Amino acid sequence: MTFYETINFDSPELSVSKFCLIHYIPFITKEKKMNLKIKKIMAVSIVLMLSWVVVGLAVAQTPCPMNNEAGGRCRGMGSEGGGPMGCPGFCQGISGISLKQIMAMDLTDEQKTKVANVLAAHQEESRQLADSLAGARQTFVDVLNSEKAGDEAAVRQAFRQMSEIMENQVVVKTKIIAGLKPVLSQGQLMDLTDHPSKKSGDQKPMNHMKKQGDVQREMMDTWIRTYADAPGAKE
Known part of the structure; x- marks a missing residue:
C-alpha cells in the first residue's frame, strides 16, 4: 500500500x-x-x-494590547488597517509578506527554496524592526495619555521615532522584493505586491488578537526553516 x-x-x-x-x-x-x-x-x-x-x-x-507589532494591529502584513496610528502593515510574516500569500502563489520546489532563502536573509532585521515599532508606538500612546500631550515637541519626537522605524521597514521590504523578482513570475509578483483596498466595514479593530499574530509569525518561521538552505541564506 x-x-x-x-x-x-x-x-x-x-x-x-x-x-x-x-x-x-x-x-x-x-x-x-x-x-x-x-x-x-x-x-x-x-x-x-x-x-x-x-x-x-x-x-x-485574548485582546490585543497596544504594544503589539505594527502599531496596534495583529493582523496581516498587507496594507489593511492604516490611519495615523497604523503603519504600512508589518505584523505577521516577514516585512509585509505573509505565509498565506506565499502558499497562494503555488510555488515550485525550486521557488520555495529560493523564496525561503531571501526571507531568511532579512528575517532577523524584519522582526527587530517590528518589535522596535511596538515599543515606539507604546511610547507615543503614553505621551498622548500623559501631561506631555500638550507639549508639541514631545509629541513630534515620539511620532518621529515611529516614523523612522516604519521608514526602515519599507526599505527592508523593497530589498526583499528585489531579491524575489528573479525568482517569481510576473503574475506571482503582482499577487505579492497587490493589496486591494478593503471597505471600511471590513477593517479589523485595534484590539484584534495578539496571539493570532504570534502564531502566524511562528508559522512563517516554520515554513522558512523547512525550505531555506541555511540560516541567513540568500539566493
Missing part, C-alpha cells in the same frame, strides 16, 4: 493536513526523496494544524 492510499481525504479531522499535502506532495517525484519530504510535510502540517487550533481558541479570549 502506498503512502497516498493510507490517507483518508474524506476525514474532516485531516482537513488541515489535506490542505498542506495538496500544496506539497505533487512536487515530490523521486522515490528516494519521498521519506525525507514526507517527514517535512507532516511536520509542517502538524504545526499548522495546532497553530490554527490555538488561533481559534485565542480569538475568543
Whole structure:
C-alpha cells in the first residue's frame, strides 16, 4: 500500500493536513526523496494544524494590547488597517509578506527554496524592526495619555521615532522584493505586491488578537526553516 492510499481525504479531522499535502506532495517525484519530504510535510502540517487550533481558541479570549507589532494591529502584513496610528502593515510574516500569500502563489520546489532563502536573509532585521515599532508606538500612546500631550515637541519626537522605524521597514521590504523578482513570475509578483483596498466595514479593530499574530509569525518561521538552505541564506 502506498503512502497516498493510507490517507483518508474524506476525514474532516485531516482537513488541515489535506490542505498542506495538496500544496506539497505533487512536487515530490523521486522515490528516494519521498521519506525525507514526507517527514517535512507532516511536520509542517502538524504545526499548522495546532497553530490554527490555538488561533481559534485565542480569538475568543485574548485582546490585543497596544504594544503589539505594527502599531496596534495583529493582523496581516498587507496594507489593511492604516490611519495615523497604523503603519504600512508589518505584523505577521516577514516585512509585509505573509505565509498565506506565499502558499497562494503555488510555488515550485525550486521557488520555495529560493523564496525561503531571501526571507531568511532579512528575517532577523524584519522582526527587530517590528518589535522596535511596538515599543515606539507604546511610547507615543503614553505621551498622548500623559501631561506631555500638550507639549508639541514631545509629541513630534515620539511620532518621529515611529516614523523612522516604519521608514526602515519599507526599505527592508523593497530589498526583499528585489531579491524575489528573479525568482517569481510576473503574475506571482503582482499577487505579492497587490493589496486591494478593503471597505471600511471590513477593517479589523485595534484590539484584534495578539496571539493570532504570534502564531502566524511562528508559522512563517516554520515554513522558512523547512525550505531555506541555511540560516541567513540568500539566493
